[in-house]
Amino acid sequence: MKQLHIHHHVSLILAGLLAVCASLAQAGTGLMEIPGMQGDGPVTVYYPSSAPDEALQRGPFSLQAAWQGAPVAGNGRLVVVSHGSGGNPWVHSDLARALVGAGFVVALPEHAGDNAKDPSTPGPESWKRRPAEVSRAIDAIAKDAALAPLLSLDRVGMYGMSAGGHTALSLAGGRWSPALFRQHCEAHIADDFATCVGLATELKGNLLDGVKKAVALGVIRQRFDDAAWQAHGEPRIAAVVAGVPAAADFDMESLARPRVPLALITSGHDLWLVPRFHSDRVLQACADRCTVLAALPDAGHGALLSPPPPRDRMSALAARLLGDPPGFDRSQMRAVDLRIVRYFEQHLLPLPRRGAP
Known part of the structure; x- marks a missing residue:
């Protein structure tokens, strides 16, 4: 009788798990915007929904999602x-x-002054604000009547790419300063010009290059002389993935022992954030205390943009910095996405049992 009881109990558990899996398999990808906190821009949220996906157009991007579809429970x-x-x-x-x-539920805050609608203050000015904007995005989710009851926010995952990777490293326990950014550009302006200048201009190997470097350094020295450490603690974040992160201005000692599990994704042909100044230095600092989730030797800086922005919507310089190098197989990025998913499953699941310490 005891064995029959145990067998019945296991069968009920398995049936419940299968029902959950089936509901997730049938669910659509909900999509909504919720207001940001303290004057922040909107937070875009993707989530499991009972509504079916439909074709949506957002600017030049064609998506499949259920706009404002009813949320359903996922993994919490x-x-x-x-x-x-x-x-x-x-x-x-x-x-x-x-x-x-x-x-998972996925929240994307709009970073002030460094987004597609308002790109007015990229670089260190935005990097100072971004980690707190991530914290307030979590707060916004916590206040949302539809989403908050479906989530446990004591262990949140964080993924960032490029400037978002800089944010990710900050939230993994790294500290940086505008003065280190200035020092990096003073030492490596020619070799890492895109990091220091962005999309304003580029070096072309002609007589104007010297003028461009001199003007760029003059502006950088004037704007980025603050040596104060920039850091942000967010105890709710429990695992971080940094994709092709901007990292030249970090104190590498602060990343030698990340506060939480940290994984990196690298691109060998990154022309915007040259790996030896950025991701390579982070990996040298944290060594076996962080994980290389994916090393993409043939990828460019924009490999992790998926779907990628249309080339006809970008300047020629942006297209060169973000475009896929010849021979790069973009079909492999689906497998990279799944590695990110598995990493967060490993470090954020399962939810604790009710009543457990």
């Missing part, structure tokens, strides 16, 4: 995604859909 965990410089919520929609397919 939140992942915040920090977009890159001048970014938007749509270039990370493939990753968001993969996370939602595994039951």
